[in-house]
Amino acid sequence: MKKLVSLFALLLVASAGYAQTKLEVAQFSQQLGSTSGAQLLDVRTPAEYTQGHLPQAINMDFRNEAFAKEINNLDKTKPIYVYCLSGGRSAAAAQKLVEQGFKEVYDMQGGYLKWSAAGNTVTAATAGTTPKDAISEEAFAKLISSNKPVLIDFYAPWCAPCKQMMPSIKKLTKEYEGKATIETINYDQNKALARQLGVDEIPVFLLYKNGKLLWRGMGLMPEKEFRQVLEANL
Template identity: 60%
Template sequence: MKPLKCLRAALRLLIMLVLSSQALFAQIPLAVDAFNHKLTATPQSQLLDVRTPGEYAQGHLAQSHNFDIKDPVFVQKLATLDKDKPVYVYCLSGGRSGQAAKLLVQNGFKEVYDMQGGFLKWSSANMPFEKDEKAVSEPTGMSQEAFQKLIASDKPVLIDFFAKWCAPCQKMLPTIHKLTEEYKGKAIIETIDYDKNKALAQSLQVDEIPVFLLYKKGKLLWRGIGLMPEKEFRTVIEENM
């Protein structure tokens, strides 16, 4: 009986490995340039933007479908696409498109390309896009003048660009809040909502979030991206106090 049990276990493991390798092959991450090249070279491509309708209206790739991944009927909407044709998917920075790509593979789509860095990378690379001219303008947020005044301080100024929908941003917020209290009076730590400050973010070449910028007397001294250890923030702040 033991050899039979071992054989069954080995078969289950083999099946899992095969399915896993198939899923990895079907879900292919591509940098912006490669994504654009392959999309252009694919005559019957299906292009999917998984952001909110509001984000889509502010700017999107031409001929893209807008299926908000947060929509309760997102999976049902996927059924309107052809599973035998390639699907190209993107969001703002890559997090939501990664989730969507997995769902596409799980629902039987054979070839899924996920744009790494999303619309942030696409637009910062000056790639073409369209927008709804009737879309309501978003709040301007912090002005350039206010930002320049903020970073002109002779104390270290740590800027955190975040978004409410960005999971890594939310994971970093407790650390940022802790540091804000700890360095009160010694350093300035400011969180800036990307969605409300897109013009400012673009002027600072912010094409990924979360991004952290450390200034002193108006000069950019350090830049960090993504999930970062608390220790690194402490080091860079204290080195510039």
């Protein structure tokens, strides 16, 4: 009996693994383009979607309470390709789709950041004014031209790792006041700048001095590593 239970559990895991497949951007693009009847789902917010998205993508905000009902309008028998900005929300959305009975779910690793950084086709952002929190190229160039270290933190309000890092960033900002500049830049408001700097994941940390990039880090990082880098460049 135990053997039967174990076998059944293995079959379930194998089935779930088949139903939800993670694909690198190149694989995602190739497979999406060669799959007849594929459904493409953008699970970012409507505001993110409006600023630019993959061609023919349907937008359903994963964090909206209506998401679970909205996905029932999709065809569970056809392959569905899912993406978000960097991969966190799409992974959770893909799991939800599998739980709801979708047979083939493909999750794009790295999300829209990786897709656009690779030069893949996107639907142009809606024309409009520059976001109010955007930093101009001139202002950014002036910021990093300081002869003191300048640590840039690219973050987004919805990004869980970004939120986890924020207390450390605020602590370091006070600790190095007068010795170094630590600046947080909202990715959502500065996508053009992010693309220019090759930012395709967040959080990303860039250390400049006299206009030169000296160091780059990303993801969850310990405070001591920031201190080591800052101290080495004071």
